[in-house]
Amino acid sequence: MQFTVSQAPINEFQGQALILFVPSEGELPKATAVINEQLSGFIAQLQQNNDMKGKVGDTLVIPQASGPRLILVGMGKNPMSGKDFCKAINAAAKTLKASAANDAAIDLSDIEIEGFDSEWAHKQLGQSFQDALYHFDECKSKKDESPAKIEGLTVIAExxxxxxxxxxxxxxxGMAFAKKLGDMPPNVVTPSYLADEADKLATLSNNLTTKILDEDQMEELGMGSFLSVAKGSIEPGKIICMEYMAGKAGDAPHxxxxxxxTFDTGGISLKPGAGMDEMKYDMCGAASVLGTMLAIIELELPINFVGVVAAAENMPSGHASKPGDIVTAMNGTTIEILNTDAEGRLVLCDxxxxxxxxxxxxxxxxIATLTGACMAALGRVNSGLFSTDEDLVNELLSASNTSRDTVWRLPLEDEYQELLDSNFADIANIGGPLAGATTAACFLSRFTEGQKWAHLDIAGTAWNSGGKAKGATGRPVPLLVNYLANKI
Incomplete structure (x- = not known):
């Protein structure tokens, strides 16, 4: 998709559509007012007749006998909230994509957004319209011969x-890359496939190199926790390290x-069959790291950044771990596996x-699709944020606010740690039926003591379930890219 910036008035645009904002009350924004005057008050008449009430996200497409069609987008009140602006822009992108037009013009210069400036607005505009192009038909024998396309958007701005x-x-x-990895079938997206994708990213930037640890290397390093998960599958596990070093030499990386x-059956603690196909999305944390890396490469950010992917399948077999097994992690901690479906923390800790x-x-x-408990607590709106480092929490909350990729902080007090006590090992891999998202974070905290560390549980936000909405969301790539960009 081609973005063009122009200082010419919107009424001089010679393309196929004009995107115009209509408020629920008050004066029309300047760009809309210009077209309204040119059409002898037609848009204002639509308001008066309640054909276009201006409710946030409502759209109305008006064809013209000559000239571009009008895509009217409800904006609610002006100034708008950041949330309402994003909703309106997403509605505009989806409506343009569904229309017969493949290009359009838009002017945000008179749109006020509470707490945000025009720089933020144009970033959201670029993200929403590019994201609207995402279309997954990789595995269909007959491709959509004429998928809806947006070829160009002219933005009236400096x-x-x-x-x-x-x-x-x-x-x-970056979001589209993460979505595609999530939406691909698990017989294609294996740990080895993710390693190959990381190697492909390295061809895009001289600043990026990759390093792949195989199971033999992990054995030498004493990664008994990771290997306890990987050994149940014929697909070998991988730890994929992507080293992007474009910052100051010697600076520690983020x-x-x-x-x-890449697929989670639950192992011997087998999951219910209904909806198990969606367990291909259990690699969306990895997908978000790969998607973030692609975005960082595209932006050529001057930062030292390492993306690590802990990739394995969790399968039931004669080699799989059993409830009651005790394994030893890389740092020497012994772990009693009480439930093989709590495998994410076992690969992540090593x-x-x-x-x-x-x-x-x-x-x-x-970043992990770690617990159903987090999904039960926060639904599909917020990702769960856990950390005891207040500076890091504030950095992530700030990036969340900027990106509108929202998170909610959940507790990580020491009092929860005792729920992980084991009679037979240093720690158990689950903490019982209560506070499941927090005890999972507590487990990981045992392996990050003294570090500036945070955990994001994206079990509820990484994908949507059921019907036509089913598919990966690309979250939390927006949060992570903004977080890293703020480090510069």
Whole structure:
């Protein structure tokens, strides 16, 4: 998709559509007012007749006998909230995609957003319209011969908007990469497939190199926890390290660690069959790290950043771990496996230990579709945030607010740690029926002591279930890219 910045008035646009904002009350924004005057008050008459009430996200497409069609978008009140602006822009992108037009013009210069400036608005614009292009038909024998396309968007703005549009566009490309990895079938997306995708990313930037640990290397390193999960599958586990070093030489990198369970049956603690196909999405933490890396490459951010993926399948077999097994993690901690379906923390703990030993990171954030308990608590609106480092919490909350990729902080007090006590090992891999999201975070905290560390549980936000809405969301790529961009 091509973004063009122009200073010409919107009524001089010669393309196929004009995107115009209509408020629920008050005066029309300048761009809409210009077209309204040109059409002898037609848009204002639509308001008066309640054909276009201006409710946030409502749209109305008006064809013209000559000239571009009008896509009217409800904006609610002006100034708008950041949430309402994003809703309106997403509605505009989806409506344009569904229309017969393949290009349009838009002017945000008179749209006020509470707490945000035009730079933020143009970033969101670039992200939403690029994201609207996502279309998954990789596995269909008959492709959609004429998928809806948006070929170009002319933005009436100062030339500086080009930088902001590029940021949003790069972010959406990272989201699309993460979505595609999640939506692909698990017989294709294996740990080895993710390793190959990481190697492909390395061809896009001279600043990026990859390092892949195989199971023999993990055995030598004493990663008994990771291997206890991987050994149940014929697909070999991998720890994938992507080292993007474009910052100051010698500066410690910021690290993201993603859970990459490419399919999760639950192992011997087998999951119910209904909906188990969605367990291909248990690698969305890994997908978000890969998507973030692509966005960082696109933006050429001058930062030292390492993306780590802990990739394995969790399968039931004669080699699989059993409830009651005790394994030893890389840092020497012994773990009693009470439930083999709590496997994400078993691969992540060794990946975290390796990451800390190898990279001595300035900060470390892990991202995982870790617990149904987090989904029960927060639904599909907020990702769960856990950390005891107040500075890091504030950085992630700030990035969440900017990106509108929302998180909610959940407790991580020491009092929860005793729920992980085991009679037979140093720690159990589950903490019982209560506070499941917190005890999972407590488990990981045992392997990150003394580090600037946070955990994101994206079990509820990484994908949507059921019907036409089913599919990966690309979250939390927007949060992570903004978080890293703020480090510069």
């Amino acid at each position: 030339n500086t908007a080009e930088i902001d549009l590029k940021f949003g566009q790069a972010l959406a490309k 690290v993201l660690v993603g859970k990459g369970i 990946a975290l230990s390796y990451t800390i030993d190898t990279y001595k990171p300035a900060s470390i954030v892990d």
